Amino acid sequence: MTDSKKVRRTSGKRERLATAAAQVLHAQGVAQTTLADIAQAAEVPVGNVYYYFKTKDDLVEAAIGAQAENLRGMIAALDELPAPAERLKALLAGWVEQRELTARYGCPTGTLASELDKRADGLDRSIATVMRALLDWAEQQFRAMGRADARELAVALIASYQGISLLTNTFRDPDLMTAEAHRLERWIDSLTEGPTTGDDDARE
Amino acid sequence: MTDSKKVRRTSGKRERLATAAAQVLHAQGVAQTTLADIAQAAEVPVGNVYYYFKTKDDLVEAAIGAQAENLRGMIAALDELPAPAERLKALLAGWVEQRELTARYGCPTGTLASELDKRADGLDRSIATVMRALLDWAEQQFRAMGRADARELAVALIASYQGISLLTNTFRDPDLMTAEAHRLERWIDSLTEGPTTGDDDARE
Amino acid sequence: MTDSKKVRRTSGKRERLATAAAQVLHAQGVAQTTLADIAQAAEVPVGNVYYYFKTKDDLVEAAIGAQAENLRGMIAALDELPAPAERLKALLAGWVEQRELTARYGCPTGTLASELDKRADGLDRSIATVMRALLDWAEQQFRAMGRADARELAVALIASYQGISLLTNTFRDPDLMTAEAHRLERWIDSLTEGPTTGDDDARE
Amino acid sequence: MTDSKKVRRTSGKRERLATAAAQVLHAQGVAQTTLADIAQAAEVPVGNVYYYFKTKDDLVEAAIGAQAENLRGMIAALDELPAPAERLKALLAGWVEQRELTARYGCPTGTLASELDKRADGLDRSIATVMRALLDWAEQQFRAMGRADARELAVALIASYQGISLLTNTFRDPDLMTAEAHRLERWIDSLTEGPTTGDDDARE
DNA sequence: TATGAATGAGGTTTCATTCAT
DNA sequence: CATGAATGAAACCTCATTCAT
Known part of the structure; x- marks a missing residue:
């Protein structure tokens, strides 16, 4: 309710999860990776993941998004x-x-x-x-x-x-x-x- | 009773399983494929699979072998x-x-x-x-x-x-x-x- | 809501499982006892057992631990x-x-x-x-x-x-x-x- | 049909199975021992076991009988x-x-x-x-x-x-x-x- | 008798997802 | 928002037993 709570909107946890997912999925593959793996890598409690992502596939999609972001960054650098x-x-x-x-x-x-x-x-x-x-x-x-x-x-x-x-x-x-x-x-x-x-x- | 039954002694079920596995694994991926999928494709009861292959991985290996066989055949034809x-x-x-x-x-x-x-x-x-x-x-x-x-x-x-x-x-x-x-x-x-x-x- | 619920934080389910395991294993033997038997005795759903014990053997070990605990208690009483x-x-x-x-x-x-x-x-x-x-x-x-x-x-x-x-x-x-x-x-x-x-x- | 077949009545296979069962059951325990284990130890094909023993328990009983026999032999020797x-x-x-x-x-x-x-x-x-x-x-x-x-x-x-x-x-x-x-x-x-x-x- | 093959019931284990707090 | 705990569906695997030949 207080402002302090509003300020750090998502506390970056969502992004942290997406980044961790991208890494772990790359290393282990989608099928071999459990939600718990990703949650652990992101240092987020398992149950909490579902506040940010409705389903595992949503999280995978976010990981893809993180990868897209990486690609955009790389391309931007190359375009220099x-x-x-x-x-x-x-x-x-x-x-x-x-x-x-x-x-x-x-x-x-x-x-x-x-x-x-x-x-x-x-x-x-x-x-x-x-x-x-x-x-x-x-x-x-x-x-x-x-x-x-x-x-x-x-x-x-x-x-x-x-x-x-x-x-x-x-x-x-x-x-x-x-x-x-x-x-x-x-x-x-x-x-x-x-x-x-x-x-x-x-x-x- | 017919000779055709006697000829292929082991009824070729093992091979049928390996072939079916190769196809199904190609189409669905290893992780998404259950033993039941393969068994069904080969028209073999699930429990029976284990008579021919000790584990799922053994069956995957057989599928790889089937692929290797395909490759050998193809190469042999090309070598003509x-x-x-x-x-x-x-x-x-x-x-x-x-x-x-x-x-x-x-x-x-x-x-x-x-x-x-x-x-x-x-x-x-x-x-x-x-x-x-x-x-x-x-x-x-x-x-x-x-x-x-x-x-x-x-x-x-x-x-x-x-x-x-x-x-x-x-x-x-x-x-x-x-x-x-x-x-x-x-x-x-x-x-x-x-x-x-x-x-x-x-x-x- | 009552204090009694707050006090035993983890609801003691883990311990309940270990105790139930000790009893059931004693009565039926390790090999004859299924996880379902123990889960039922502890009034816990089977799937939930794995939240507390990674494998059946882990649970058996916990049962041994419960027995060791019993023994310690008995010895302590005797030492009086x-x-x-x-x-x-x-x-x-x-x-x-x-x-x-x-x-x-x-x-x-x-x-x-x-x-x-x-x-x-x-x-x-x-x-x-x-x-x-x-x-x-x-x-x-x-x-x-x-x-x-x-x-x-x-x-x-x-x-x-x-x-x-x-x-x-x-x-x-x-x-x-x-x-x-x-x-x-x-x-x-x-x-x-x-x-x-x-x-x-x-x-x- | 011939006499030669009648002579070696049970070809000793039944006894061989009982003896093998006694040994293997002693070494591995009843629950950990499969019929295949015993059949292998007795060098008898698995399917054939059922000609001699209607069920696994029957075979266990035969193993107990073999043990009883051992005991009788031992006692007879001691009685000398x-x-x-x-x-x-x-x-x-x-x-x-x-x-x-x-x-x-x-x-x-x-x-x-x-x-x-x-x-x-x-x-x-x-x-x-x-x-x-x-x-x-x-x-x-x-x-x-x-x-x-x-x-x-x-x-x-x-x-x-x-x-x-x-x-x-x-x-x-x-x-x-x-x-x-x-x-x-x-x-x-x-x-x-x-x-x-x-x-x-x-x-x- | 003999035997490789077949079968299915039952057991262990995993994990995405939900829930109460 | 946060979280430990709970749940059940589904997968893999084992094996006593049966069957066709």
């Missing part, structure tokens, strides 16, 4: 760079930086998509939205590089990332990520060099 | 083709053929790998073996094409496939697979065009 | 008596008092030990600890009586009790307990009569 | 000895010989009695019969020694054995058996020395 090719290569660098985490748990977005796509919930659409945002951004970069086949190139790039993340995780070998990133870097370079109007998408 | 580049392109064609299934459920091996890698069982190693077999085969083809960087190319190819499978599934859009396959086809062609110190068709 | 021989004879009297229960179900500690010793759990060690406590106490009494062979006498006494409990139970005949207790009483008396280098009443 | 006190002491010696087995699994008869007494079957009566046979035999010996309280002494002796078996098993310490056997030996000696008409049952 002047040239589109530079931005894309900075994206690659970020992937390489995360390679240890990827080797252990895979790409956060990809593993979530893979698991949720088997469900009839709306959750599968939520994660698709996040994936599409990344795709759209990449497409913009390729378009800014003057490529008419920007969408196709964007799909190819993100697919390569998702796939190498899977392999990196499957074989628990972060070096796979490093090598593929280098390959993709050279590929991006090759796209800018040639006459931009051609269909020069040969990957090597 | 004379040139390595042709073989790789035939592989791509197979992926395109499966695009509808992939759009609904993703790549059978990839989704399984993604889900199982979060577990401490030996199952994660089993599926990794299947993945490695495909990788090794692709490497052989690139090597037969005279490429010194055969491993890297193989990783790139399989990663692209896994990634585009994920996107195809995420967006429920089989055309993504088709387009990417075409791109990869052109890519493979580009690899053979350049001067590559011969030894083009050595199969092994 | 001035002379060690009196204490031992009071112990015998307690056994006789329990003879009907023993005829039906055997000695709670002994039957549990017998059943649990066939298992690889730590449970067999837990019950051994309870048994040892009784043994140690008896040894102290004999030592206080000036007997150098106190340990051996303690072992003989407890063995006689365990054995006669078994026979009493096997033949469903409480009189066996009564008769043997009398015999043991005379035996204890005979130990004090002889010259035994004093130090008769040193309690510890 | 000239003096009753010698016979009893030979019994003690047998117990000491078995001490390692007892430390691991307890007394075969006692553990079985303890476990079966919790059941409403007739099995509890079967094992009681075995126990009574031993008791009766011991009573005879004491009576032959001229003791009027022969029954009471027999009960005391067997109780001591059952109890020390339990302790030996609980603490996994075969030496307990050895020490107690020596004590009982001295006790038996003390019974013969005095005037046989007295109530000289003081145990030390």
Whole structure:
């Protein structure tokens, strides 16, 4: 009733839960993660979770939202760079930086998509939205590089990332990520060099 | 009474279970699938499953084995083709053929790998073996094409496939697979065009 | 609303379960007892048991703990008596008092030990600890009586009790307990009569 | 149909099962032992067990019978000895010989009695019969020694054995058996020395 | 007789969700 | 808002027993 209570509106617990959920779900997978796991990670009593999230799926959705937020932040940072090719290569660098985490748990977005796509919930659409945002951004970069086949190139790039993340995780070998990133870097370079109007998408 | 009954001694129930498991697990995911689901798909009473498989994980492993068997069959068929580049392109064609299934459920091996890698069982190693077999085969083809960087190319190819499978599934859009396959086809062609110190068709 | 409700904060359900478990396990044996049996005896829903005990074995261990507690209480009461021989004879009297229960179900500690010793759990060690406590106490009494062979006498006494409990139970005949207790009483008396280098009443 | 088939009447499989059951039940306990365990130990296919024993309890009963047979054999051997006190002491010696087995699994008869007494079957009566046979035999010996309280002494002796078996098993310490056997030996000696008409049952 | 296979009842365990305070 | 406790549906798994051959 007092103001002091009104001021710290949600006391940040909701956000804390979403962040914890994102981390734990990435590390353990949706099915293997219990509400208690997330509650514990967020240092919130289990019963209290339901004040903020009506159901477990709601919490998963919030975790997806947290991931979307992360992605937005990353993209914003990349957009600071002047040239589109530079931005894309900075994206690659970020992937390489995360390679240890990827080797252990895979790409956060990809593993979530893979698991949720088997469900009839709306959750599968939520994660698709996040994936599409990344795709759209990449497409913009390729378009800014003057490529008419920007969408196709964007799909190819993100697919390569998702796939190498899977392999990196499957074989628990972060070096796979490093090598593929280098390959993709050279590929991006090759796209800018040639006459931009051609269909020069040969990957090597 | 008929011979047909005598011939398949054990009535093939074990195999039927493994096959059913492979299908259902692909369609629903490991965690969402109950033993009852698989038993029903195989038209076997639940309790009877345990006569053939000691635990659920054993059954999952059998499903992985069934997948490995599929892969071996596919590879054997591809190996009938004379040139390595042709073989790789035939592989791509197979992926395109499966695009509808992939759009609904993703790549059978990839989704399984993604889900199982979060577990401490030996199952994660089993599926990794299947993945490695495909990788090794692709490497052989690139090597037969005279490429010194055969491993890297193989990783790139399989990663692209896994990634585009994920996107195809995420967006429920089989055309993504088709387009990417075409791109990869052109890519493979580009690899053979350049001067590559011969030894083009050595199969092994 | 009343204080009585506030006082026993956790409503004592955990303890109630442990006590019920001790009784039911004594009456039915560990293997023949289902969690549902115990839950019902404690008037607790089955699912709720797992809020207090992670596994059935945990509950069994709690039951052993309840037994240990009983034993401590009994020993504390016996220790009120001035002379060690009196204490031992009071112990015998307690056994006789329990003879009907023993005829039906055997000695709670002994039957549990017998059943649990066939298992690889730590449970067999837990019950051994309870048994040892009784043994140690008896040894102290004999030592206080000036007997150098106190340990051996303690072992003989407890063995006689365990054995006669078994026979009493096997033949469903409480009189066996009564008769043997009398015999043991005379035996204890005979130990004090002889010259035994004093130090008769040193309690510890 | 042929004679050869008639000759090896039951091919000894029934007996083999009973013997195997006795061993396995002693080692693992009734509840922890499955029919498959026993069948395997007897090298008999599981399904075949039911040709010889209508139910698991029937097989347990047969195991009890095998134990009774053992006991009869042992008693017959002891009866070869000239003096009753010698016979009893030979019994003690047998117990000491078995001490390692007892430390691991307890007394075969006692553990079985303890476990079966919790059941409403007739099995509890079967094992009681075995126990009574031993008791009766011991009573005879004491009576032959001229003791009027022969029954009471027999009960005391067997109780001591059952109890020390339990302790030996609980603490996994075969030496307990050895020490107690020596004590009982001295006790038996003390019974013969005095005037046989007295109530000289003081145990030390 | 002999036997691999089949069956289903029953037990343990997990966990999302609800509720009383 | 907060929270420990409660609940029941559903999953996995075991095994005595039966059956077809």
